[in-house]
Amino acid sequence: MTPSYPSAKRNRLRIIMTATALALLLQSGVAGTAGVATATASNTESKVTTNSSKAIYTTFQSKLKQKNGLIAADAYLSNRITQVTSHHLTLMVLQLENARLKSLTAMTDRMLVPNVQAKIMKIYQWNDTFTGLMKRTQDSSLQSLLKEARDSGYKLVMIEGSLYPIMNYSAFQKYNTNLKPDISSYMNIMATETKKIPAEDGGLLIGYQEILLRAINQERFLELYPTSNRVKQVQNLLDSYTMYTFYGLNNTPLFDYETNKMMPNAQKGYTAVIQRLATVDSPFLDKLASFMDVVSEAKYEKTTAVEAWLDINVPLTDDSSR
Known part of the structure; x- marks a missing residue:
């Protein structure tokens, strides 16, 4: 692709960047984990006063509002995690996330400058990091940019x-x-998304079982925290994963374009998860099981009956990610 950054691609990347592992969810339960978090937060709050916590909160906001304040604000907050109430810490972390998202466009534009991309490409290694690149360049201006990007989150x-x-x-x-x-x-949930992004250039980058496990975690979040400040972001993720599950993407469709047959790995992956998590209460899994019944009856071919089921149960919209 050319070193430009169209708004459409920028929006798509934000969706990609916007689950806890299901193994953790099933072993301890999200509710159980939440209980531990609440208890820990309560213990912490008993050691701090509201006034001292508010003072840290005020200082944090002033640092974050300064020009290029992401690094300083994060460093300040990192050293005071146990000195603030859970309420104030949560507010500050959400503000830090918002600020990083807002600054991401400018950082992206700086990195996509043609000569900067060329310099990075010369020293880039597969699955590289900003730190790795910094060690392999003697260009001080490039080192400075890479360090700023890393330390900005x-x-x-x-x-x-x-x-x-x-x-x-x-x-x-x-x-x-x-x-x-x-x-x-x-x-x-978001850390899982950015450790391995799910899709790129109209194709899936993760396996079918992983798609389902992430979707179930997103669904569980929405069930447990219907009034959370981040419901919209997780709902957007679940909407995307629903499309991945029931349709695939242009370059990795669920049903082969030529044979109209369901992808063999999808058949195996979906069936395995449905069987393994048969006792898990999940409307998403229930819908998938119903879908697989219809597809199985159609001998895993996208017949008119399968299409009719999809039209009713998982209708496509104008902004569906396909």
Whole structure:
């Protein structure tokens, strides 16, 4: 792709960047994890006063509002995680996320400058990091840019032949112990998304079972925290994963364009998850099981009966991610 950054691609990347592992969810239960988080937060809040917490909150906001304040605000907050109430910490972490998202466009534009991309490409290695690149260049201006990107809360990814900064949600997980349970869960979901992005250039990058496990975690979040400040973001994710599950993407369709047959790996993956999680209460899984019954009866071919089921149960909209 050319070193430009169209708004359409920018919006798509934000969706990609916007689950806790299902194994954790099934072993301890999200509700159980939330209980631990609440208890920890309560213990922390008993050691701090509202006034001292508010003072830190005020200072944090002033640092964040300064020019290029992302790094200073994060460093300040990192050293005061246990000195603030769960309420104030959660507010600050959400404000930090908003600020990083807002600044991401400018950082992306700086990295996509043709000569900058050329310099990075010369030293780039597969699955590289900003830190790795910094060690392999003697260009002080490039080192400075890479360090700023890393310390501002971004990570490096290769997308369609160009190197981009995206949100590094794993960097937020250091705050999880004292965050409100819903935001802690949200950050885990988003960290999973950015550790391995699910799709690129009209194709899926993760397996069919992983698609389902992420969707179930997103669904569980919405059930547990219907009034969370981040419901919209998780709902958008679940909407995308629903399309991935029942339709696939242009370059990785669920049903082969030539044979009209369901992809064999999807058949196996979906069936395995449905069987393994038969006791899990999940409307998403129930819908998938119903779909698989119809598809199985059609001998895994996209017949008119399968299409009719999809039209009724998972209708496509104008902005569906296909």
